[in-house]
Amino acid sequence: MSEPNGNGAQPKLTAKAYKTDQEVRWCPGCGDYAILAALQGFMPELEIPKERIVFVSGIGCAARFPYYMETYGMHSIHGRAPAIATGLSVSRPDLSVWVVTGDGDALSIGGNHLIHALRRNVNIKILLFNNEIYGLTKGQYSPTSPRGKVTKSTPMGSLDWPFNPISLAIGAEATFVARAIDTDRAQLTEVLRAAAAHKGSAFIEIFQNCNIFNDNAFDFVREEKENRIHLQHGEPVRFGAEGERGVRLRSDGSAEVFEGDGDPLAWDAHHPEASPAFALSRLTRDTVGATPIGIFRDVERPVYDELMADQLRTASEQREGKLGALLAGGDTWTIS
Amino acid sequence: MAKDTKPVEQVDSVIVRFAGDSGDGMQLTGGRFTSETAVLGNDLSTFPDFPAEIRAPAGSLPGVSGFQVHFADHDILTPGDAPNVLVAMNPAALKTNLRDLPRGGTLIVDQDTFTERNLAKAGYDANPLEDGSLDGYDVHTVPLTSMTLEATKEVEGVTKREAERAKNMFALGLMSWLYHRPTDNTVSFLERKFAKRPEIAEANKRAFHAGYAFGETTEDFAVSYQVKPAKLRPGTYRNITGNQALAFGLIAASVKSGLPLFLGAYPITPASSILEELARHKNFGVRTFQAEDEIAAVGAALGASFGGSLGVSTSAGPGVVLKSETVGLAVALELPLLILDIQRAGPSTGMPTKPEQADLLMVLFGRNSESPVPVLAASTPAQCFDAAIEAARIALKYRTPVYLLSDAYLANGSEPWLLPDVDAIPPIEVDFTTEPPAEGDFQPYVRDDETLARPWAIPGTPGLEHRIGGLEKQDVTGNVDYDPENHDLMTRLRAQKVAGIASDIPELEVDDPDGADLLVLSWGGTYGPVAAGVRRVRGDGGKVAHAHLHYVNPFPRNTGEVVGAYERVLIPEINLGQLRKLIRAEFLVDAAGFNLVRGLPFRASEVQEAIEAML
Ligand SMILES: Cc1ncc(C[n+]2csc(CCOP(=O)(O)OP(=O)(O)O)c2C)c(N)n1
Ligand code: SF4
Ligand SMILES: [Mg+2]
Numbered sequence: 001m002s003e004p005n006g007n008g009a010q011p012k013l014t015a016k017a018y019k020t021d022q023e024v025r026w027c028p029g030c031g032d033y034a035i036l037a038a039l040q041g042f043m044p045e046l047e048i049p050k051e052r053i054v055f056v057s058g059i060g061c062a063a064r065f066p067y068y069m070e071t072y073g074m075h076s077i078h079g080r081a082p083a084i085a086t087g088l089s090v091s092r093p094d095l096s097v098w099v100v101t102g103d104g105d106a107l108s109i110g111g112n113h114l115i116h117a118l119r120r121n122v123n124i125k126i127l128l129f130n131n132e133i134y135g136l137t138k139g140q141y142s143p144t145s146p147r148g149k150v151t152k153s154t155p156m157g158s159l160d161w162p163f164n165p166i167s168l169a170i171g172a173e174a175t176f177v178a179r180a181i182d183t184d185r186a187q188l189t190e191v192l193r194a195a196a197a198h199k200g201s202a203f204i205e206i207f208q209n210c211n212i213f214n215d216n217a218f219d220f221v222r223e224e225k226e227n228r229i230h231l232q233h234g235e236p237v238r239f240g241a242e243g244e245r246g247v248r249l250r251s252d253g254s255a256e257v258f259e260g261d262g263d264p265l266a267w268d269a270h271h272p273e274a275s276p277a278f279a280l281s282r283l284t285r286d287t288v289g290a291t292p293i294g295i296f297r298d299v300e301r302p303v304y305d306e307l308m309a310d311q312l313r314t315a316s317e318q319r320e321g322k323l324g325a326l327l328a329g330g331d332t333w334t335i336s
Numbered sequence: 337m338a339k340d341t342k343p344v345e346q347v348d349s350v351i352v353r354f355a356g357d358s359g360d361g362m363q364l365t366g367g368r369f370t371s372e373t374a375v376l377g378n379d380l381s382t383f384p385d386f387p388a389e390i391r392a393p394a395g396s397l398p399g400v401s402g403f404q405v406h407f408a409d410h411d412i413l414t415p416g417d418a419p420n421v422l423v424a425m426n427p428a429a430l431k432t433n434l435r436d437l438p439r440g441g442t443l444i445v446d447q448d449t450f451t452e453r454n455l456a457k458a459g460y461d462a463n464p465l466e467d468g469s470l471d472g473y474d475v476h477t478v479p480l481t482s483m484t485l486e487a488t489k490e491v492e493g494v495t496k497r498e499a500e501r502a503k504n505m506f507a508l509g510l511m512s513w514l515y516h517r518p519t520d521n522t523v524s525f526l527e528r529k530f531a532k533r534p535e536i537a538e539a540n541k542r543a544f545h546a547g548y549a550f551g552e553t554t555e556d557f558a559v560s561y562q563v564k565p566a567k568l569r570p571g572t573y574r575n576i577t578g579n580q581a582l583a584f585g586l587i588a589a590s591v592k593s594g595l596p597l598f599l600g601a602y603p604i605t606p607a608s609s610i611l612e613e614l615a616r617h618k619n620f621g622v623r624t625f626q627a628e629d630e631i632a633a634v635g636a637a638l639g640a641s642f643g644g645s646l647g648v649s650t651s652a653g654p655g656v657v658l659k660s661e662t663v664g665l666a667v668a669l670e671l672p673l674l675i676l677d678i679q680r681a682g683p684s685t686g687m688p689t690k691p692e693q694a695d696l697l698m699v700l701f702g703r704n705s706e707s708p709v710p711v712l713a714a715s716t717p718a719q720c721f722d723a724a725i726e727a728a729r730i731a732l733k734y735r736t737p738v739y740l741l742s743d744a745y746l747a748n749g750s751e752p753w754l755l756p757d758v759d760a761i762p763p764i765e766v767d768f769t770t771e772p773p774a775e776g777d778f779q780p781y782v783r784d785d786e787t788l789a790r791p792w793a794i795p796g797t798p799g800l801e802h803r804i805g806g807l808e809k810q811d812v813t814g815n816v817d818y819d820p821e822n823h824d825l826m827t828r829l830r831a832q833k834v835a836g837i838a839s840d841i842p843e844l845e846v847d848d849p850d851g852a853d854l855l856v857l858s859w860g861g862t863y864g865p866v867a868a869g870v871r872r873v874r875g876d877g878g879k880v881a882h883a884h885l886h887y888v889n890p891f892p893r894n895t896g897e898v899v900g901a902y903e904r905v906l907i908p909e910i911n912l913g914q915l916r917k918l919i920r921a922e923f924l925v926d927a928a929g930f931n932l933v934r935g936l937p938f939r940a941s942e943v944q945e946a947i948e949a950m951l
Contacts, residue, residue, distance in 0.1 A: 020803070022815065050800045056639070059806075060667060065817065066803050072795035074642060075805025077665050080635045083627065087636030088795075091598050091623055092643040092688075113635070116628040168438035168798050312618050323591050324758045327584055332574045332755070333375050335565070 013042040013050065018070045026061060031182035031208035035129060038188045043071075046096065046196055056085040058110060060102035060136045062129035062208070079110025082117040085124045089306050096196070096306045098256035099126040103144040104134045107163050111143075118162035120304040121200035127166060128203070129182075131210035132217050139213035146286065151213075154188055166281035167294055169203040170274050177277065177297040181222055182209060187230070187293060194295055201304040220285050221293070229283065231294030236264040239278075239290060245294075248284065255279040257288045269298045342552070343559045349408030350515065350563055351416035354507070355433045356425030358391055358401045361504040366403025368508055368525065372517035373751060374575045378407040379564030380748045381864065383415035383937065388605065388688040389516050395449075395457040400432045404635040409564040413864040413871070415749060421514075423507055425480070427451065427458035439472040442793030444688035446480035446503065446509070476556050477774075480506050487546035493535040502543035509547025516562050519548065569754055576753040578717040579606070582650075582676060583613035585724025587620050592725070593732055593764035597622045598640035600633035600649045605688040607678040612652045629656035634662045634675065641671045644768065644794035646728060650676040653695050657702070663737045664703040667830065668806045670781075670790045672731040672738075675699075676724075679743040679861075681935035690935030691745035693860055699739040700889055700918075706827050708834040710734070711889040713741040713860035718753035720746060723790060723886065728835060729764050735789045741888075743861040743910075745937045749830035768792055772799035780804060781814040788833035790814075835890050844892040848881035850874070854950055855902035857927070859885040859915050862938055866908055869943025878951050888915065888924055896923045906930060906950055 018040040025033045043053070053071040057063035059078035066073030076084050081099045089097040098229035106114050106128045117124060133151070134140040140153040144165060148157040169177045176198040180188040188206065207218040221227045226241040237247040246264030250256055253275055255265075271277065277297040284291050344938040350482060356362045363384055373380050385402045392399030396755060402705065406416035421442040424430040426449040436761040450465055463469055465477055505526070506740035512519055522559050523541055551557055551570035576584075590597035599622065601611040615624040623640070641647030649659060654792070655679045666673040679695045682688035699711055712728055714723035718744055727740040769791040772778055780802045781790050793800040802814065810817035811825055847870070858866040858898070863884050870882045883898055897943040899919060907916040913929040920927055930946040932938065 049798065051801055052796055054795045066805070069803075070801055072801050073803035073805075074669070075660055075803065075807065076635075076640075077806055080631060080662065083632035083635030083641035084631070084642075087598060087600060087625065087641075087645075087647065088640030088643045089639075090625065090636070091596065091640040091645045092795065093844050095643065112628055113632050116632065237461075308623060312621055314625065315618035316621070319619050321591075321617065323588055323620075326587065326617065326620070327755050327758065328572065328574065330570050331371050331375060333377060334572045335377060335568050335570050 012047075013044045015044065017050065018043045020068055020070045022067045024048045024068050025064065027212050029211040031131065031210065032062060032065070032129060034182045034185065035127070035188070035206055035208060036065065038185045038192070039069070041185070042189050042192045045193065048096050050240060052094060053098070054079045054088060055098045055100060056088065057100040058102070060104040060105045060134070061210070062100055062135075062320040063105060065100040080103050080109070080113060081105070082110060082113040082124065082126065086117055086120070086122045089122055089124050090308055093123070093305050093309060097124045099124055101126065101128050101149075102135065103128065103132060103142045103165070107143040107165065107168070113167070118169055118172040118174040118201050118203060121175050121301050122304045123200055125195050125202045125240040126204065128205045130165060130205050131208045133210050133214035133216055135210050135213055146215070151296075161301050164281060164284065165205045167278060170278045170297060174203045174297065175200045175299050175301045176295070178203070178295045179205045179207070179293045181207045181218065181228075181293060183222060191295065194298060198298060200301060220289060221291055227290035229290055229291050229292040231267050231269070231280070232297065233267055233269045233295065233298075235267055237267050245290075247280065249276065249279060253279055255283055257283065258291065269295045272299065342557070344516070345559050347561050347562050347563055348410065349406065349412065350421065350561065351404065351406045351419045352421045352423070352511065353404040353433060353436070354893055355400055355402040355421035355429035356504070357394055357428065358387060358389070358399045359394055360401070360425045361501070362401045362403050364423070365504045365508050366405055368513060368522050369517065370405050370575060370750065371521055371525070372512060372519070373405065373407045374573070375518055375521060377568075378409065378563055379411045379566035379568060380405060380407040380575070380752060381412055381415045382406070383745065384748045384912070386689055395426055395428055395454045396890050397428050397432055397458060400429050402433060407642060409566050411566060411568065411947040412608070413868040414937070414940055416490065417941050423511065425503070425507065427454045427464070429459055430464065431458045431460065437473065441473055441894040442476070443470065443473045444476045444507070445506075447477040448479050448481035478510070478550070479555070480482060481544060483550065484543045487542045488539040491535055491539045491542065494539045498536060499539050505540045505544040506547035506550075506930065509544040510551045511550045513551030514560050516560060519544070530728055533835060545772055551797070570753045573752045573754055575750050575884075576718055577748055577750045578714065578720040578742055579609040579678070579748070580613055581740065581753065582714075582722035582724050583610050583617075585721040586614065586646075586648055587617055587622065587729070588721070588758070588761060589725045589728035589764060590620065590622065592761055593646060593766050595644065595657045595727065595732070595766060598637055598645040598647050599624045600627050600635070600637035600640075601625070601651065602627050602630045602633045604652045604655045606680055606747040607652045607655070607676065609747070610676065610678070619746045626703060630658040631662060634673070634929055638662055638666055638669075638673055641666075641673050641771075642669075642795070646674070646732070648674040648676065650678070651910040652678045652680050652688075653682050653698070656695065656699065660703050663709060664705070664707050665708060665806050666737040667703070667707045668809070669804050670735045671792070672735055674727055674731050674738055674740065676740050676742065678747050679741060681933075687935045689744060691743040691861065691937060692910050692933060692935060693743060693862065694914065694933070695741065696888060696911065696914040697917070699741065706831065708831050709737050709739055709889065710834055710837055711739045711741065712887055713885065714746055715860065715863035715884060715886060717746050717749050717751050721753070721756075725761065730840075732764055732766055733789065733840075734787055734837060735792055735834060736834065741860055746861045768794055768797070769800060769849045770797055777814050778802055778938060779814065781809055782812050783829070788829060790931065838890040841887050843894045844883050844885065844898050846881055846883045846898055848880040852879040852881040853903040854947065855881045855883060855899065855905045856947060857883050857885065857899065857905055857907050857915070857919065859888060859909070862908060862910060865938035866943050868940035869938070869947060871939060872944040873947045878948060880947050880951070885915070888918070891922070899923050899925045899927065904928065904950055906947065908938060910938070
């Protein structure tokens, strides 16, 4: 069963081939549309037969995603998609398994599964549609909403300190961590490409505008493009309308933004240490009014799926599995 | 070993209980005695009873660990109600176990441990070995510890502490002499176990031989006993615990269905040993995934099922609770999934190592909405093997989650198992859909006329790409659908599919040799004690019928007929009447209950009394 079914010699598909006959039911203007279009546009590039691609999601607006992708798919339960995808990916290494999740789905109810999938480095690609709000349940604050957020469930402002999804993923030992913006299709596609090529877990936070319950949340980078700190491996970290601002590390390892001349950090997404990536993840709307997009971290580490397959192979090489011999192992006696 | 010169008495059955501190190695001692007994060909049944604490304070009452083994020259059903012989390695073990030893029973104690300190720890004001409180028993005070030290003193490289720890082997040697058990296997076992420290192996062997020799020479034991081999069905046997049998059954189901086995589990007593056993058999393509919690464990199993594996998740009550939402998803997805609940005493953490049967209503009804799930229950340690295969067969054939219930008593208890002919185990046919329909789109919720199962098309199959999910689906197409009539239809279809399994399982067998008016109806892990209680009643001339359920949902198709055919129905359960509630609701039968919820298996004598009270 683990033999790939496709022979790779199929004609190249178009974005249209990944559209289903289901009516897309997000609110008009929702950022999810742009992400769907980007994914459908990118899929043919994967050159993996459609039948070997699987989208698994939890619950939320974002989680409706699989219904709209003409691949195999499962719309599961709230927060559990990383766990379900783990079982699928580990037992079917021939598949390309993608998880679509929201900020509540991934970081609230499913936080535990997310961090464990990342630390194991299961070969799944996790797309977190972060709109800093609970969309499907009609607008309560989420674990990424800034403190003081006024919503229906927090009329006097939310009290909790939010998660920074990038910092969290890096802290959870993720081997691939990136950020993209729903409307920036080119940059999103670039990140998707790198994630697909990455061996093991890939975590992508996508800033997604919920125009109904949390409109304009990401305007500081979505609209004001000069605040996008575009991370490119090997390139100096510079941003601003004219590239007049730069990012460098202080002697204590934290990151700072400077104006004008100076010596910006040359970005190394493959750095063996997680600390530079973590330092950059701390540059946010709240701290510097700008934030990095692109690939924070892309390192190699053994992939859980492959490690498990290796153990199975080793075990069967050492001793063939024979049912009769298994049952008769241990002390036996015969009665005639 | 030297020939016995003392008189030998024949007995037909014996119950021995080893009790000591958790650190005294009582489980190992009991296990070795069981192996010796198995090799001799007695029928046997064992019951380990140990605390949840790994090492409660040494010498304390909560730290006592016990192992009971019942062996006989005829077929037996339980580990026995009360021991004939109690081996107590310290005062705490004596204190906690003496109440089970009938007056006149044999008591062997390590007198060296009856120090003032240990007596105080066990809560004894006076030394029971001296104050006459043991007068009614056949007491043998043996200086076990000091004789062990004496026997091992010439072994080099062994500390005094290590030497002392061999005292359980001295006790085993003595018991092996007393009941004429073969000793070779234990000697080779010790050599294997301590292969890396031959001096420890040597100390243990010397202690074991010294115990045996002590029995031969001491005047304290005037006779030894022999229990002839039982006349069991011919064939090759091994001793097996319930959890081991479940693990083997799952592997057999994987081999027989041709599907790789995927186990998602999170450690919990008394289910962990299934995970541990399966993890040792990766050569069968078994994937064991120790998840971050029980939700992930069952989620991963369901994901694997979606991909065409035999997805299984094992747990006990507190973990099974966490799986409910995912089991509900599997009901909606109509994918095969197996969940094993090794029941333990609750609520909440309860008594983790102690058996109970109180999760029945939870697995039947503990999910939101109308969410039907087949439920099977294993009856004896060895039967767990067949139960696992049968549960897998139903899950795969009907594309449904299935609960299989076992309990702490079956999980750790053991009995001889007549090894099945593996070629005679029927294959489990799995028919993945592999071809797109001749016309139109693939319909993931079209149903098989007979089973009502939907097609199972796994990712990787070209042309059958489809999406499934927990939102209500339209009949046939599987598209998301909120239509009221469709929901009513789908609710009924899901229920009918599970109910229809009744035509695919054996009828309920009734054991009623005398034409009784009273039916005893049991289920799950109480089979042994209930059947033994029934035997006793019949031995005393009472008429009683017995039926035992291996399927609780759906019930075997003749269950209503069976319970309706008797004037009175008695349902013994280790809960407050859960099956009884179902039987009364389903069949309008005024069944009576016999219920004890002590975290202990029933004793046959208790079942006997309960039956006799209704005759
Ligand atoms: C067990 C469970 N609890 C609560 C819910 C209700 N619920 C559905 S979606 C959701 C939050 C969704 O927020 P997010 O993950 O951010 O997704 P979005 O809708 O914003 O895309 C909640 C609380 C549920 N479906 N299941
Ligand atoms: S509620 Fe927000 S996130 Fe949900 S579909 Fe509407 S705009 Fe999109
Ligand atoms: Mg959200």
